[in-house]
Amino acid sequence: MTQHQPPVFGVGVSSAIRDTQGTLKLVAQADQQGLDHFSVSDHPYVGRWLDAYATIGFALGRTERISGLVNVTNLPNRPAPMLSRTVTSLSELSGGRIVLGMGVGGSWDDIVKLGPERLSPGQAVRAFEEAIALVRLLSGGGAPVTFEGEFYRVTGLQPAPAAAPPVWTGSVGPKSLAATGRLADGWIPGHAADWRSDRYLTSRPLIDEAAAAAGRDPRDIATVFNFTGAITDTPTAAPRDAAGRWIGGSVAQWVDELTGAVLEHGAAGFTLFAPGGGVPDEIALGRWAEEIAPAVREAAANR
Template structure:
């Protein structure tokens, strides 16, 4: 999927009034050698474009940049249809899709779209089953029949293209366990990084579940949504009193992220602005052309 062991991307806006900027920034990122862009998935907001429509639009106008919905609101995306969406985008783009998956969080909004509300445990069960079914409906082979608790397909042919990598936004223990069993990557929630309590308490759950399922825990990437400011001069402190990353100069970013990879096993970073939005074009250029190349020079060439 990716030429580099460590994946670098940026978070883009899905607001209807910023789509010219979305295209401009994704084309810039494509030229500058970033690996992916991401958009959020909130179909209940009328002032945002559909996440998968945005992904398809951008993939059609770029050459190497991959698209990630960060993360798919799975209760609002019927799993068999989502399987067709992502395998179609993969076929049309030459494999430039990552499937981000979430169990759904804003249930008042979700149910307002006409989807029956699920209890938290049932929502995670549906999330895990969706991932399993999507993988079954990719990679070719004979037609499949799936009789699950939440989804049913009968004698449906898989698409003749591989399933994209699946990265989850899991938070709770049950969801983290599902990630360990069936996913390919994990995006810690709430902008948590490798020094956070959330990471320290959550990643072992994924690893234990993976090992119990006969999988290599090391094959499951950890990719961070990582907000911060890229400054012209070094900051006296790059983290706040709560230990959260603020940002710093190019050299400070390189030092921090190189340490995250070498000491904590980080395998991807998706850049956001300090307030969680899209970075400006100058900062995105410094990310792609200064920070990322410096980190790549010190990293191994590729992951399987």
């Protein structure tokens, strides 16, 4: 995504098995109301949650326009060669409606329950870089691939004819942020940090520096924010709390805030979550999709 493309708007939905029907209903609503993507989390070691890629595939099969995003893929539990087969298949089946969210892996006490060996932070970042490279090598057709990496090895493997989807990362640490700058198409700041946060202000320069050193235009690496807050009927006196974190406001206040994020801070998109990181209800989703997103898109187009 370059700085000339319109901002994208998405919504985070529940992965809980008990919420299955509500999740599918919200995705259908988001599709009908013109959102760009829906997002599910990936914690395959939690038995009461749906598998992220099964959810994405099922939901994409019931929709027409919206893209699916695993926010973000738990890479240690989804080895890169098979992950490539999964996302290229979903891309082909859905007409390209998928974004590949990628993460280094964080909850190692849980991750190892599924069998992979525990990696050090440095090893996890190197595996992350190899995985991005390998997913792309195994996409787009061409000659059989042999890859001899530190963590991944394939021999004479035929690439899928489908193109690799865009890669957005959930990088947090300096090394993984640098890897994002060298390799990724987008970045989702961790902990729902926004453009005014210290986390964003100290992290984004590391991405930009690594991108420039690799001969890339840093502006081609989109920042897509997980953004939480309430959409209220009337304006609030203070849409940000004492710590400066956005807590919400009226549609007009949201439009002003997000338009400023796009025009002044280079935001490339937003994924809506309810306060506290929960799932928006149907009313909030409708305001987000039919009132806030179109107004911000229009303002961005007229800049």
